[in-house]
Amino acid sequence: MNYENTLAFAQAQDAADPLKQWRNEFHIPKINGKAAYYFTGNSLGLQPKRTRELVEEEMQKWQDYGVEGHFVPKERPWVSYHETVKHSLARLVGAKPIEVVSMNNLTVNLHLLMVSFYRPTKQRYKIICEAGAFPSDQYMFESQLKHHGLAPEEALIELSPRAGENTLRTNDIIAAIQEHANELALVLFGGVQYYTGQIFDMQAITTAGHQAGAYVGFDLAHGIGNVPLHLHNWDVDFATWCSYKYLNSGPGNVSGIFVHERHAHNFDIPRFAGWWGHDEGERFQMKKGFKPMPGADGWQLSNVNVLATAAHLASLQIFDQVGMEALRLKSEKLTGYMEFIVNELSGDKGIFEIITPKESKDRGCQLSIFFHEKGKARFDYLVENGVIGDWREPNVIRVAPVPLYNSFEDVYHFGRLMKEALEKI
Structure with a gap:
């Protein structure tokens, strides 16, 4: 798939996503009154709206x-x-x-x-x-x-x-x-x-x-x-x-x-x-x-x-209702998009690297980003600006774009905020 690090591309992918309606089945946490960019489903998944009823x-x-x-x-x-x-x-x-x-x-x-x-x-x-x-x-x-x-x-x-x-x-x-x-x-x-x-x-x-x-x-x-x-x-x-x-x-x-x-x-x-x-x-x-x-x-x-x-x-x-086959197809695309954006930000600077396997068959919907410098400070910047991710000592940010409720636009904004963190810290 040919990815583009643009908001227009992300929104187009979301519009064409056959699973897009399932995001509405979940409560999305808010930070400062706005929906958070939630990438911590590998630690705690979001609450389905039907849970309270059952x-x-x-x-x-x-x-x-x-x-x-x-x-x-x-x-x-x-x-x-x-x-x-x-x-x-x-x-x-x-x-x-x-x-x-x-x-x-x-x-x-x-x-x-x-x-x-x-x-x-x-x-x-x-x-x-x-x-x-x-x-x-x-x-x-x-x-x-x-x-x-x-x-x-x-x-x-x-x-x-x-x-x-x-x-x-x-x-x-x-x-x-x-x-x-x-x-x-x-x-x-x-x-x-x-x-x-x-x-x-x-x-x-x-x-x-x-x-x-x-x-x-x-x-x-x-x-x-x-x-x-x-x-x-x-x-x-x-x-x-x-x-x-x-x-x-x-x-x-x-x-x-x-x-x-x-x-x-x-x-x-x-x-x-x-x-x-x-x-x-x-x-x-x-x-x-x-x-x-x-x-x-x-x-x-x-x-x-x-x-x-x-x-x-x-x-x-x-x-x-959704099925693992459909979830896996979206997962590979969504995680691949995040990988594309993170690699573009890293370039040849050597500030951080993805330690998760490159081949989609060898990974799920998680990327572990290993920082060689200032990792915790940059993670804190992401949190302050609406990203809910996961910090693991000594120097890894784990992010999980979950196909049930994460969107391509979520991933785009993660990349945008990561770029700001690199520029400001």
Whole structure:
């Protein structure tokens, strides 16, 4: 696509955008009375306008029925409320409904899944992950290894990019898996690296991990709702995610898990059990002896948080209506436009550089801009002038042009303000 760094070009692209109406489905924050240029959907997605209505619907049920709200309403009774999002989640991650369930929060689910899929032995005890993973993953790895009496510095293999490079090469990941094959118990990566925005080749990593005799899982906090996923066909063992970034479900909202169908009826697999994971046909008999539900449902602990899931459902309805294929097409164009503008501003000055992969297939809707000087001061200028972005120490601005609610004009104005920041600071 031939881009132009002009307001007229941006407005023409917005006029021709088949998804332009979806921006109106979201509340856009304001700064100084004007709509902000919001590029932080990779940290917290915007609120859909329908969210309040769906949450209020459950508030009304609570008011009208009390505890009977679990069973009385014909539409979305609370006892099965988690099922209202199951098919939507399955579509988003490329799974079968039996393989997904919405529950808990991200780090809780990481720990629960480690109980099942990290089972170290004297021979096989090592874990391979990317260096610089999000703290949710780092702290989880450290505590899990110590729980098993293992030293993280020995059992955890953290892979870094080659010297002078910003992202990991797939061949280097596979080579590391093969090198440690005899000692490897688990491969667990972020599907999309939060700092650089790199999409890892999840299919290739899964294949290599399985060939080495290890389980393979992914933290999809920055992947779900951002990039196409095909977890079932990729043969991934397990995955988890959060719903408040690209899934726009509200701050700290519910997580979800994927467990491949081949594990669905393996009731001997270790797990921490809870009441809501027990066979629903016998759940209310209150008997001893945990009998897990088949599939991902068998990993549930508690009954679903209905109010939170109502907010989750509001956004998932939009994804069902729009579809990831259409979102991905716009995402590639919109992120490409931002890349074009940022590269034009950088030129050969060397003031900053994009550390996110150049190829659209290797990234989602995020660009990480690495500043060699005055990065924080220039970021502050952007914020003061209406840009809501994300600063990551020591010197990176992360910006995510989200296709559901960001426009080409948003991106143009980001570039305009970035130019002003360069000139004035």
